[in-house]
Amino acid sequence: MSNQIIADIFDLLAKLMEIHGENSFKVKTYSIAAFRLEKIADQVALMTPEQMSTIPNIGAAVVQKIQEILETGGLAVLQEYLEKTPPGVVEMLSIKGIGPKKIALLWKELGAESIGELEYACNENRLVALKGFGAKTQESILKSIAFIRSNQGFCLWSEAETFATQIWKKLRTVYPDNQTDYTGDYRRQMPTMSSIDFITDLSIEQLKAQLGRIPEVSFTEEATQLSVHIPNAPLVLFQLCNAEEFLLHQFYSSASPAFLEAFDNKFKVPEIIRDEAEIFTQNKLQYIPPYLRETTSILEKAATQELPMLIQPGDIKGIIHNHSTYSDGIHTLEQMANATRDKGYEYLVISDHSKTASYAGGLQVEKVMAQHEEIEKLNQKMAPFKIFKSIESDILGDGSLDYEPEVLATFDLVVASVHSNLKMTEEKAMQRLLTAIQNQYTTILGHPTGRLLLSREGYPVDYKLLIDACVAHNVVIEINAHPRRLDLDWSWLSYAMEQGAMVSIDPDAHSMDGIDLVKYGVLASQKGGLTKERNLSSMGLAEFERFLAERKK
């Protein structure tokens, strides 16, 4: 069992206890325990009770509960709290802007036992009468509920990947003479999707024979479609067709409606197709991979053979924007460096949090200097592999970075990101961002909109203005590769490239495993038509050093 799963249990326990008005220090203890468990590198499941109790804030009671979780898979006391809390009240924890205390009031004072009831109460203007609530809170709750609604049933590409590949492998192994393949949003590499779609010439019976073995699975059948419902997993949809029409159906189910309409207006699917590429070659078009079948303009480019060679996972040469135990990472600087080198990359850019990010262990100036010393020592030991001195500097309320210029000057490069006060008008957001972009020490603008896919909208930005400003001030725009961020969004890449912008696919890794997230950034960037020439992290070590030297002038 992973530390994260155990941590989530303690986190939920703390929140439920708070809703039920338990002793706040007791609540805090479980909450801190959850935080600690998330932040340690070693697997708690493999520790002895004595080892567990050496973790700060993990005492006898928490150790006992961890053991119970490991032995039984659950926690009796959590179950008790869950039983005396309506499921809808637990769900309210996902509403941004309200926490356990306010939820308790909404439940006890207002009698709201579900998100639906809460929404109704907001619309009836009944929250303003509650102590601690007002018109603005009511408004923000309604907005948050609308956001949750619009994302319900969606999953991230990375979440879909696990299920999709398992199912694909299984069916291809058991039925090697049949055709089964990805289609729909998953094949198009959409960052989020409402279902994992397959196209197959298998029968419903054949599919059920295999997928029926999944515990607690259920099915919904239609004439040419089988929906597979797996508990705690994305919806899986099988589109059924006969073998002869497989490629045709796959083509028509893995592109945007706009793309297909434009295609049908000008081109024809050949009578006989042996592989999907023929659909394009027979029309004198360059092959357009599924992830690019979004806009109509891509067809024009394919007609004039102008599609460039797009970035591939292997084109990432350096790992930029990472965290270590100096701030909120779970592995040490040396572990991160070794992992990066062992995975075949040429350099690591360590960008721990800056001093304002106290919640994330942001670095005071003395710690920055200590880290720089360690980097220099490691660089001597690890050459030709190189670690670059960087920082993820918070963009403060007024747009300034949170160190003195003398300190900022000691970094090889600076990633500037907004982490606090995310609730802003577009005007305010742009003012902060533009000020940060104009700062001579800003090398990369980190996760430009602050969005978290399916869980947080991010502050509103004027994309064109933002991109233009980055180009004008020679600031690299990050494509944060975390599958929940993928920020800048792929849909703005073509504009960014037209304007001559440079981007950087960065994993924002908080652990050694986190380095592998670059893959998701590459997949999303492919949709935007990114070439490796325009990606900073595709530069080899020498080129990267030249870039930084040039930038410093």
Add this chain to the structure above:
DNA sequence: GCCGTTTTCGGCCCGACTGTTTTCAGTCG
């Protein structure tokens, strides 16, 4: 519930901000 001792219990707690208050509780990253 955990910690750190001033060994038997008192004090814990990041800091900014927001929306609510009319001095601060709740939330967030």
